[in-house]
Amino acid sequence: MGETMTQKSMRVIYDRVSKAQSSLADRQTRRQMERTAHISDDVRELVDWYIEVRARHLVTGRFGKAYAPLIRKAVRYDNLCRLVSGWRYNESGYEMAEAMLDLMQPRVTTTGLEKLPQNGGCLVATNHPTGLPDGLALFDQVRHVRQDLALFVFADLLSINPNAADLMIPVEWRPNLRDRSAMRRTMSIAAQAFRDDRCVGIFPSGRLSYWNGVRLKERPWNSSFLRMAKKHKIPIIPGHIRARNSLAFYALSQISTELRDIQSIRELQNKYGAKFHITFGEPIDPDSLLGDQDEMATKMQTYVERVLPKQPERAFDPKA
Known part of the structure; x- marks a missing residue:
């Protein structure tokens, strides 16, 4: 049986929504990659050092490697790096x-x-x-x-x-x-x-x-x-x-x-x-x-x- 006009309209709408959602996801992914790409190695090293200074025993202790992912999540690591990137190069x-x-x-x-x-x-x-x-x-x-x-x-x-x-x-x-x-x-x-x-x-x-x-x-x-x-x-x-x-x-x-x-x-x-x-x-x-x-x-x-x-x-x- 052929599609009714209603079914055809719904399929067209569904296809358009799917494409829009896919496009939005792609844009969000690209923005995330762009933001991450802008974080230089020296900024990451600086942030790592700053965290270690503030939590030396947690970072360098016996369970430091196990704690590392938890600490990064706690400080919102990528966001923190982006913030530091924005502040590091101001002239005053x-x-x-x-x-x-x-x-x-x-x-x-x-x-x-x-x-x-x-x-x-x-x-x-x-x-x-x-x-x-x-x-x-x-x-x-x-x-x-x-x-x-x-x-x-x-x-x-x-x-x-x-x-x-x-x-x-x-x-x-x-x-x-x-x-x-x-x-x-x-x-x-x-x-x-x-x-x-x-x-x-x-x-x-x-x-x-x-x-x-x-x-x-x-x-x-x-x-x-x-x-x-x-x-x-x-x-x-x-x-x-x-x-x-x-x-x-x-x-x-x-x-x-x-x-x-x-x-x-x-x-x-x-x-x-x-x-x-x-x-x-x-x-x-x-x-x-x-x-x-x-x-x-x-x-x-x-x-x-x-x-x-x-x-x-x-x-x-x-x-x-």
Whole structure:
């Protein structure tokens, strides 16, 4: 029996849909191959090195080969390589940060941005809830006021793009490389930024906040930022960043620092369109910070964590 008109029409439609689906699959495959082809060997080597630095025992230990596929999946390896490819060849740290922001599209809002000095040296000290995205969120807002921000960051980030030295003040965190020479180098770069009257951003805890079962808890603040502000006679701008990582990050943090660091790489990729809110407090005269500096750093940390986000109009009181 011959085909009815309805059967013939259905067959034609089916053939067209099949061809369209096949064509779409081919295009998707080609795009995937093109993206992968653009990942150079030096980028892959850099990403492999970066993962090893963050999870040395997992990568090089007895079960390293068995863990490798799991680690690559955890950090979204191909996507991470593509991200690094896009950032590695920027001509400056500012260009690199803007490229990151264009890709991540964070939704950053502020309270009290007008309290940030439009010129002259200053030190912005904030909590550190999410990692690298905190610095990007700060950069995103400070650039509306001034174009000279410098950020304290882990030194291995400069390996992604050495041209980013105009934006980054590298802090060596790896125990085998953290010596007096590295500390002097960091302080020398920071001192030059202060002499140039730049706005410098610092996370005094030096590490990410953790979940204590009730709320995010900031690690103890190092008082070195107070000494820098006093030495260079610059005001401190306290800041509170409201943001968070995933539950997986906080859960893994309770198990292993290396699992936490692996997850932190994934967290950067999870921040597409993420919300950040930064509250800036009134400038603080470093000469008003008398007494034991470690105690003063603790007071300022408490103010940033508990007071500033709820009462942004309330200035820090060193005597409280």
